[in-house]
Amino acid sequence: MVTDINGFLEYRAAEDGRGPAWHTAQDLGSLYDGCSYDAFGCLFGVRDYANFRPLAAHRGLPADVSGSPGARYSQLTERHGDGGFHDASWITWAELKAIDWDEPAEKPDSRLHTYRRTPVGFRFTGKSTWSRAFAEAVGPRQGQVRLDPGEGQEWPEGSEWLIGDTLYRSVTLRRRDAFPHAEWRPVWHAMKTLAARHGDNAVRLVVWFDS
Structure with missing residues (x-):
């Protein structure tokens, strides 16, 4: 059974004189349409056959998630239950920038x-x-x-x-091996662009998976 990733980019900014809040910037599907289990495992611990130490596993949907995507995820999980959508999590651009791409997985690839x-x-x-x-x-x-x-x-x-x-x-992967192609480049570029205006900690990728 194939596991796919879903999600969106958010940024935090003040609006209409009120305090900072998270806003939806772009749907992940418009930037990324791949299915890289190594990347899923490296970041979120999903399908982690490569045995990475996940950077942002099992965080759940942020409590302050922007309105419409949060409501959409809730509707999906209510409709399909635990057997459909799972492993919601998030990671900031600051965390992504801090990745040591030469860090090896904790043990050799199970494949x-x-x-x-x-x-x-x-x-x-x-x-x-x-x-x-x-x-x-x-x-x-x-x-x-x-x-x-x-x-x-x-x-x-x-x-x-x-x-x-x-x-x-038998091979031990490094984090950079989980992103060998250009398929994630549009995601990184969009987050970097948002961070240039709002700050590294004020931009995040929110995701969930379906199998």
């Missing part, structure tokens, strides 16, 4: 990374919690190790198995 042999060397092809070819080739020699579909394993960092033309390797 083995796979590489295919080519005439010019091995080429990365993906990562998975289970492979029938790997289970059949390695399982009997591992004794007590379970190799069930969908269940991630823990292998020592750097462990490798060459099975046919496929190399399986």
